[in-house]
Amino acid sequence: MEPERGSISRNRPALRQRVRIALLIFSFVLMPVTFAYVSCPLITEGASQGIATGGLVVFALLFVGSLFFGRLWCGYLCPAGGLQEIYTLVNGRPVTAGWLNYLKYPIFLGIFGSIALAVYSAGGLSTIDLFYQTGNGISVDRPGAYALLYGQIAFITVFALLAGRRGFCHSFCPIAVMLIIGRKVRNLVGWPALHLAAAPDRCVDCGKCSETCPMSLDVRGMVRERRMENTECILCGGCVDACPEGAVGYAWRGR
Numbered sequence: 143m144e145p146e147r148g149s150i151s152r153n154r155p156a157l158r159q160r161v162r163i164a165l166l167i168f169s170f171v172l173m174p175v176t177f178a179y180v181s182c183p184l185i186t187e188g189a190s191q192g193i194a195t196g197g198l199v200v201f202a203l204l205f206v207g208s209l210f211f212g213r214l215w216c217g218y219l220c221p222a223g224g225l226q227e228i229y230t231l232v233n234g235r236p237v238t239a240g241w242l243n244y245l246k247y248p249i250f251l252g253i254f255g256s257i258a259l260a261v262y263s264a265g266g267l268s269t270i271d272l273f274y275q276t277g278n279g280i281s282v283d284r285p286g287a288y289a290l291l292y293g294q295i296a297f298i299t300v301f302a303l304l305a306g307r308r309g310f311c312h313s314f315c316p317i318a319v320m321l322i323i324g325r326k327v328r329n330l331v332g333w334p335a336l337h338l339a340a341a342p343d344r345c346v347d348c349g350k351c352s353e354t355c356p357m358s359l360d361v362r363g364m365v366r367e368r369r370m371e372n373t374e375c376i377l378c379g380g381c382v383d384a385c386p387e388g389a390v391g392y393a394w395r396g397r
């Protein structure tokens with residue numbers, strides 16, 4: 143399915159990307175509140191006591207979301223994504239991660255394997271505590287929690303500053319892998335979901351889509367080959383909004 147010519151106005155796209163970046167940065171600023179809900183160590187700790195924490199529930203919801211929206215979470219709402227968008231002001235170099243893209247898979251296996259092992263050792267999950275290790279739902283309410291948060295921020299910082307654009311997403315993030323698995327399951331079955339669609343005949347080879355892509359993908363090549371599915375694509379719509387010819391668009395369809 144091709145994006146409709148003229149369906150992309152000149153003003154709305156810029157606004158969409160501004161709103162997207164604002165959402166991401168807001169999500170990062172909220173991290174002291176939300177940290178416990180995306181923290182793998184806290185999910186593992188809770189699981190080892192047979193507790194399904196708020197974080198585990200959030201992960202389950204993210205997985206279900208990925209069955210329809212792929213990695214949209216990474217593009218619009220992830221706090222670590224927000225932090226990395228800020229760091230592009232310091233190091234906005236495109237990431238040609240190559241084999242480093244694959245590093246996140248063994249990391250995912252290690253982290254999610256630990257969660258599964260913790261559940262197994264506890265004899266299963268026996269209770270739900272949505273606000274586990276929070277004070278009235280707020281994640282950082284004591285000095286120990288700050289240490290965990292700052293440690294995580296420092297870790298993401300190293301990746302983003304050394305590697306470039308979204309270096310942490312490319313090489314380390316286990317949540318990215320979970321969403322990629324959700325997307326693969328969806329692609330296997332083929333129910334309707336959010337996609338990118340390309341119209342190669344409209345492409346004038348200006349390269350603006352590739353320049354804009356926060357995941358450093360060769361979007362121009364993807365359009366030319368009409369092969370818009372890519373595990374590293376976070377469906378941010380940057381290419382959709384950058385293309386002056388309307389050669390890339392969002393689509394909702396099966397298969």
Ligand code: SF4
Pocket residue numbers: 338351354355356357358359361374375376377378379380381382
């Ligand atoms: S290919 Fe387009 S939608 Fe996907 S990450 Fe790159 S700019 Fe965003």
Ligand code: SF4
Pocket residue numbers: 344345346347348349350351352361362365384385386387388389390
């Ligand atoms: S921005 Fe549009 S016209 Fe330019 S290379 Fe990308 S798809 Fe082609």
